[in-house]
Amino acid sequence: MQPIDKPIRNQTASALIALVFCVLSLSLFEPLLFWVLLISLCATGIRLVMYFGWYQPMPSLRTINLLGLLCCLCLGWFSLQIGLLLTMVNLLILAGALKLIILNRPRDLFHLFCTCLFVIGMGFTFHQSVVMTLFYGLLTLSLLVAIGRYFSPSQHLPWHIKRLTVMSVQALPIAILLFLILPKLPPLWKMPVSKSTETGLTDTVTPGDIANLTQSGELAFRATFNGALPLPAERYWRALTLEYFDGKQWSVSPLRKQVREQYRLLNNEFKPRVSGSWWEYEVITEPTNKHWLFSIDVGIPDDLNSSQAIWQSSDYSLLSETPITSRRAYRVRSYPTTPMDQTLYSIDSRLNLQLPNNAAVNPQTQAWAEQIAADNATQVERVQAVLDYFVDQGFRYTLTPPPMPDHPIDDFLFMHQEGFCAHYASAMSYILRLMGIPARMVAGYHGGESLQPDVLSVYQYDAHAWVEAWLDGRGWVRFDPSGIVAPARLELGLQQAVEEESFLANNQMARLQQLPLFAELRNLYSLLDYQWSRWVLGFDAERQHNLLALLLGKVTTQRIMFLMLGICLVIGLLLALYFIPHWQRKRPPANLRWFLQASQKTEQITGLKRHNDGPEHFAERAAQRLSPQSASQFKAICQAFIALNYARDGEASAQSNAFITQCKTFIRQAKAL
Amino acid sequence: MHTDLSPALAYLDSQVLGKQHQIKLAVTCLLADGHLLIEDLPGMGKTTLSHALATVFGLHFSRIQFTSDLLPADMLGVNIYNTRQGEFEFHQGPVFSQVVLADEINRASPKTQSALLEAMEENQVSIDGSTHSLPSPFFVIATQNPSYQAGTYPLPESQLDRFLMRISLGYPDGEAEKRMLRESAGVSSHHQKPASQVLSAEQLQAIQKQVSDIHVSDPILDYLLRLVNQSRDNSEFPYPLSPRASKALMRAAQAWALLHQRDFVLPEDLQAIFTAVAEHRLRGSQTDYREDGLLSQRILDLTDPLAA
Numbered sequence: 001m002q003p004i005d006k007p008i009r010n011q012t013a014s015a016l017i018a019l020v021f022c023v024l025s026l027s028l029f030e031p032l033l034f035w036v037l038l039i040s041l042c043a044t045g046i047r048l049v050m051y052f053g054w055y056q057p058m059p060s061l062r063t064i065n066l067l068g069l070l071c072c073l074c075l076g077w078f079s080l081q082i083g084l085l086l087t088m089v090n091l092l093i094l095a096g097a098l099k100l101i102i103l104n105r106p107r108d109l110f111h112l113f114c115t116c117l118f119v120i121g122m123g124f125t126f127h128q129s130v131v132m133t134l135f136y137g138l139l140t141l142s143l144l145v146a147i148g149r150y151f152s153p154s155q156h157l158p159w160h161i162k163r164l165t166v167m168s169v170q171a172l173p174i175a176i177l178l179f180l181i182l183p184k185l186p187p188l189w190k191m192p193v194s195k196s197t198e199t200g201l202t203d204t205v206t207p208g209d210i211a212n213l214t215q216s217g218e219l220a221f222r223a224t225f226n227g228a229l230p231l232p233a234e235r236y237w238r239a240l241t242l243e244y245f246d247g248k249q250w251s252v253s254p255l256r257k258q259v260r261e262q263y264r265l266l267n268n269e270f271k272p273r274v275s276g277s278w279w280e281y282e283v284i285t286e287p288t289n290k291h292w293l294f295s296i297d298v299g300i301p302d303d304l305n306s307s308q309a310i311w312q313s314s315d316y317s318l319l320s321e322t323p324i325t326s327r328r329a330y331r332v333r334s335y336p337t338t339p340m341d342q343t344l345y346s347i348d349s350r351l352n353l354q355l356p357n358n359a360a361v362n363p364q365t366q367a368w369a370e371q372i373a374a375d376n377a378t379q380v381e382r383v384q385a386v387l388d389y390f391v392d393q394g395f396r397y398t399l400t401p402p403p404m405p406d407h408p409i410d411d412f413l414f415m416h417q418e419g420f421c422a423h424y425a426s427a428m429s430y431i432l433r434l435m436g437i438p439a440r441m442v443a444g445y446h447g448g449e450s451l452q453p454d455v456l457s458v459y460q461y462d463a464h465a466w467v468e469a470w471l472d473g474r475g476w477v478r479f480d481p482s483g484i485v486a487p488a489r490l491e492l493g494l495q496q497a498v499e500e501e502s503f504l505a506n507n508q509m510a511r512l513q514q515l516p517l518f519a520e521l522r523n524l525y526s527l528l529d530y531q532w533s534r535w536v537l538g539f540d541a542e543r544q545h546n547l548l549a550l551l552l553g554k555v556t557t558q559r560i561m562f563l564m565l566g567i568c569l570v571i572g573l574l575l576a577l578y579f580i581p582h583w584q585r586k587r588p589p590a591n592l593r594w595f596l597q598a599s600q601k602t603e604q605i606t607g608l609k610r611h612n613d614g615p616e617h618f619a620e621r622a623a624q625r626l627s628p629q630s631a632s633q634f635k636a637i638c639q640a641f642i643a644l645n646y647a648r649d650g651e652a653s654a655q656s657n658a659f660i661t662q663c664k665t666f667i668r669q670a671k672a673l
Numbered sequence: 674m675h676t677d678l679s680p681a682l683a684y685l686d687s688q689v690l691g692k693q694h695q696i697k698l699a700v701t702c703l704l705a706d707g708h709l710l711i712e713d714l715p716g717m718g719k720t721t722l723s724h725a726l727a728t729v730f731g732l733h734f735s736r737i738q739f740t741s742d743l744l745p746a747d748m749l750g751v752n753i754y755n756t757r758q759g760e761f762e763f764h765q766g767p768v769f770s771q772v773v774l775a776d777e778i779n780r781a782s783p784k785t786q787s788a789l790l791e792a793m794e795e796n797q798v799s800i801d802g803s804t805h806s807l808p809s810p811f812f813v814i815a816t817q818n819p820s821y822q823a824g825t826y827p828l829p830e831s832q833l834d835r836f837l838m839r840i841s842l843g844y845p846d847g848e849a850e851k852r853m854l855r856e857s858a859g860v861s862s863h864h865q866k867p868a869s870q871v872l873s874a875e876q877l878q879a880i881q882k883q884v885s886d887i888h889v890s891d892p893i894l895d896y897l898l899r900l901v902n903q904s905r906d907n908s909e910f911p912y913p914l915s916p917r918a919s920k921a922l923m924r925a926a927q928a929w930a931l932l933h934q935r936d937f938v939l940p941e942d943l944q945a946i947f948t949a950v951a952e953h954r955l956r957g958s959q960t961d962y963r964e965d966g967l968l969s970q971r972i973l974d975l976t977d978p979l980a981a
Contacts, residue, residue: 614940
């Protein structure tokens with residue numbers, strides 16, 4: 001429509017795009033390298049300086065090329081650390097920023113516009129919450145406003161905003177229909193890594209880890225119960241069982257992994273017999289990049305889909321078949337009263353009597369355990385003695401225990417006597433093993449906040465560790481030494497248990513949470529986010545299938561095809577409703593149509609082009625190339641057209657049959673010279 | 674039906690040789706009751722044209738040479754104390770004339786420029802609280818040197834807008850210049866025509882009234898609006914056309930049609946006057962008349978008069 005290489009005169013569009021680009025790169029704060037972010041901020045600054053006219057000259061292309069080269073080298077260096085995906089993200093932002101600096105021509109503007117749209121799409125790989133969705137929606141609108149502003153600069157910004165808002169609202173029903181109906185294809189390409197998870201459990205736990213975890217207010221998972229919630233003290237969410245102890249840290253036993261692999265090869269899944277009352281619930285877990293899932297003991301998958309996706313391990317934990325790279329939902333039924341005694345005692349005892357190879361670590365504890373074992377005969381008495389020790393000695397529960405580098409358990413038990421749940425669990429499991437009782441540490445979450453009567457939200461700060469000991473005749477029994485030391489931890493959650501300490505000390509938001517209004521808002525937001533992830537993000541192929549089944553009764557290819565066609569028709573109809581009046585208005589009146597046809601005929605036979613000539617000029621030009629008879633005919637047509645269209649008594653819109661006949665005759669007979 | 678203007682045009686043609694189109698535009702401007710801005714280098718016949726225009730329509734002519742020290746009072750007139758009668762008496766300045774040639778308007782200070790432009794807009798002059806009407810018809814022909822020349826104050830956009838048209842005479846073609854030289858050397862076979870009045874001021878005013886009766890049909894109005902909107906919706910054009918510009922376009926097209934003895938406007942009329950009326954409004958003050966192509970021509974190229 002217009003030459004694309006002329007410099008842009010109106011700078012508002014560029015400034016707007018610059019702002020959008022800046023906000024966009026800020027929203028990608030996490031994946032972006034610091035210096036890349038800095039460059040994109042600088043580019044925005046430069047663009048704004050130009051917009052306000054403080055300094056006009058643009059950096060030369062050579063400068064930018066040099067800068068680009070340097071940046072690529074730097075990025076190449078950093079790419080070794082951050083991996084392919086993040087490198088590509090950074091490269092894109094970098095290229096956008098450099099383009100922004102030298103943005104001068106419409107072509108640049110369109111490039112940057114498309115890049116920004118792509119970056120917005122990319123942003124969804126990092127953020128999917130409802131707020132970010134709205135935010136990105138808003139950014140898309142701003143982009144469109146900018147480009148609209150470029151195309152019609154004389155309209156004011158509010159006009160553009162109003163118009164775009166109206167158009168978006170009109171487009172919304174179509175978008176929703178497409179969202180519901182369009183086939184959900186499996187992704188062609190998956191993220192190499194989802195996000196750098198500093199938060200969340202890992203399969204190796206040193207006691208300090210969980211304390212760090214409690215500084216995070218991120219959501220771990222949500223569970224929606226059918227029926228009543230478990231009591232706060234019963235909310236032990238098992239994630240993984242740690243059976244190997246090297247004197248300092250606990251990890252998943254390599255032997256256990258081997259056993260699991262063998263069982264999988266034989267397809268011999270652990271199927272505990274369950275009895276008693278149960279809780280039914282659906283868990284929506286946040287991405288962890290790990291295999292383990294969360295359940296209350298003894299949990300078994302509740303429906304077919306869940307049981308296909310879940311492997312039940314013989315340590316009573318549930319494992320996902322694929323790593324959890326995005327939010328995932330599964331259904332579980334938990335039987336809290338079922339004794340955990342159905343595993344193979346031979347394997348379990350072999351794993352859970354294991355002691356660190358280096359016997360020189362924690363000598364005091366070893367001596368003390370011998371003493372207890374000598375004093376108490378039965379397993380139950382020995383366990384009780386250990387628990388009593390924690391209570392009698394006045395152990396303290398704290399998130400900030402002193403460092404215990406060399407003999408962690410000795411120091412903890414006999415010197416400092418304060419620690420976090422993992423310290424207690426680690427010490428107790430070790431002592432029990434020393435006394436010949438198979439024991440292990442279980443890592444998971446304890447507690448949960450109920451937003452709605454039937455939904456529990458579990459956050460990272462709910463991370464917890466406890467002990468399981470094998471008591472003959474009863475199987476695995478859960479002991480929670482930190483619960484004995486700080487009972488409030490079980491009843492009211494971590495927050496109350498360590499109230500005197502600054503809970504979530506690094507998290508300013510959490511302090512605000514003390515305000516009732518803020519807590520209310522936060523709950524509201526959590527609720528919204530929950531519904532969003534449940535209904536929008538969780539709308540997968542299966543749910544779509546269910547919806548189609550609901551609509552169609554029986555899902556057959558034919559019916560789906562008809563439905564799709566129907567939807568397309570509906571959308572087409574909606575669009576037609578909007579556009580037909582425009583087309584109607586655009587349709588030229590009959591006289592003009594016939595005149596244009598006559599002049600087209602003239603163009604064809606004379607090889608002239610009318611360009612933007614009016615009828616009089618064109619008749620004069622054409623007369624020189626047409627045969628005399630045709631020339632006079634065409635002249636007459638032009639005169640008649642002028643009389644109809646422009647003269648005082650002419651009626652441009654009324655159809656004149658005589659004129660149309662004249663045109664038809666001419667079109668039939670016209671001859672060139 | 675209408676007064677035949679061809680004798681007037683013939684006379685003007687004989688005075689300024691080889692510039693038929695520009696002469697027609699100048700007459701159109703006069704008929705449309707607008708003011709004319711001529712931008713050209715010195716010695717291109719600006720003064721000759723204005724003189725001839727005044728003569729042919731029998732109008733009283735005066736000329737104001739603008740310089741940097743010209744004051745508004747020098748142009749508008751002053752109140753002078755008459756000792757004999759013991760009161761102030763207004764002495765009219767050169768602006769009280771039917772055709773005013775404001776020569777080199779961009780050499781004067783902005784203050785003086787705006788005094789003239791105010792007079793053009795209001796058709797009256799206010800001095801010391803009393804208002805004096807200007808004669809009618811009142812037609813200002815301002816000439817301006819290209820703004821790259823030294824010692825010029827370019828007219829701001831708002832004041833450029835007051836001029837209905839801006840034209841540029843340009844160099845005559847070789848043939849015309851030869852003819853001109855021959856005539857001025859006195860070797861011409863026939864003598865130079867004496868200054869002759871073809872029409873009277875009253876007749877001119879009657880014609881000016883007829884201009885607004887020229888029929889403008891709907892398709893023409895649509896075409897005009899398409900032209901104007903093209904300048905507004907397309908970012909190529911830094912100064913979009915205002916509604917005042919649309920009015921000016923219509924009036925100039927009507928006058929052009931009248932000059933061609935038609936009682937309705939054709940697309941060709943609009944096309945003929947479009948550059949003269951629109952170019953200076955589209956371009957603003959900072960650039961000169963001739964640059965990389967005309968913006969108005971670009972608008973004409975983008976807009977089809979026969980589109981629905």
